[in-house]
Amino acid sequence: AQTVTQSQPEMSVQEAETVTLSCTYDTSESDYYLFWYKQPPSRQMILVIRQEAYKQQNATENRFSVNFQKAAKSFSLKISDSQLGDAAMYFCAYRGTSYGKLTFGQGTILTVHP
Amino acid sequence: EAGVAQSPRYKIIEKRQSVAFWCNPISGHATLYWYQQILGQGPKLLIQFQNNGVVDDSQLPKDRFSAERLKGVDSTLKIQPAKLEDSAVYLCASSFRQGGDEQFFGPGTRLTVL
Numbered sequence: 001a002q003t004v005t006q007s008q009p010e011m012s013v014q015e016a017e018t019v020t021l022s023c024t025y026d027t028s029e030s031d032y033y034l035f036w037y038k039q040p041p042s043r044q045m046i047l048v049i050r051q052e053a054y055k056q057q058n059a060t061e062n063r064f065s066v067n068f069q070k071a072a073k074s075f076s077l078k079i080s081d082s083q084l085g086d087a088a089m090y091f092c093a094y095r096g097t098s099y100g101k102l103t104f105g106q107g108t109i110l111t112v113h114p
Numbered sequence: 115e116a117g118v119a120q121s122p123r124y125k126i127i128e129k130r131q132s133v134a135f136w137c138n139p140i141s142g143h144a145t146l147y148w149y150q151q152i153l154g155q156g157p158k159l160l161i162q163f164q165n166n167g168v169v170d171d172s173q174l175p176k177d178r179f180s181a182e183r184l185k186g187v188d189s190t191l192k193i194q195p196a197k198l199e200d201s202a203v204y205l206c207a208s209s210f211r212q213g214g215d216e217q218f219f220g221p222g223t224r225l226t227v228l
Binding site for chain 1: 145147149154155156157158159162169170203205207209211215216217219220221222224
């Protein structure tokens with residue numbers, strides 16, 4: 001079974017600074033997808049960024065980028081120029097290619113200080 | 115495009131009572147998911163439907179939980195009888211297909227069992 005581990009229960013960053021959230025996973029599959037989701041207090045889960053395992057190039061979405069290390073099974077999220085609106089719970093998630101089931105990590109609470 | 119709708123947003127019940135949650139996915143989405151998110155944890159898949167058929171219900175406590183998606187559109191998740199440990203947020207998500215498509219999440223229902 002696949003597992004996803006987020007070892008940082010909480011992180012904090014100053015506004016306009018950069019922060020990196022860590023995620024490791026375990027799988028025996030060679031092809032899969034990885035995601036970072038943001039969950040604000042409203043509980044609405046919002047997709048931040050996705051990475052296909054077969055792509056060597058790291059995904060980037062505006063201020064959000066990932067460092068995908070397939071051999072190390074590591075998938076970190078870098079948030080540049082942090083904004084107050086980035087404050088939320090962030091979840092790393094894994095999905096195989098056969099079914100749509102997402103396996104989530106435990107989450108990291110991100111606090112952004114003005 | 116309307117998002118995933120869920121109701122109610124909040125529900126408080128006594129243990130051993132029954133409760134039902136409703137989800138209406140995005141129009142045209144064939145795959146529907148129910149996740150359980152216990153406070154401080156990542157969501158865990160309870161059941162996945164492809165149209166009106168069950169794809170994965172391996173983590174659904176079938177002695178007390180049931181779900182249906184009769185016409186392949188909206189879905190109902192029921193708990194009967196509820197236990198204290200069922201207190202959680204129940205998230206519904208949908209995707210166009212079950213493979214590589216993005217899952218869109220609803221706002222969730224927060225259940226408190228007293």
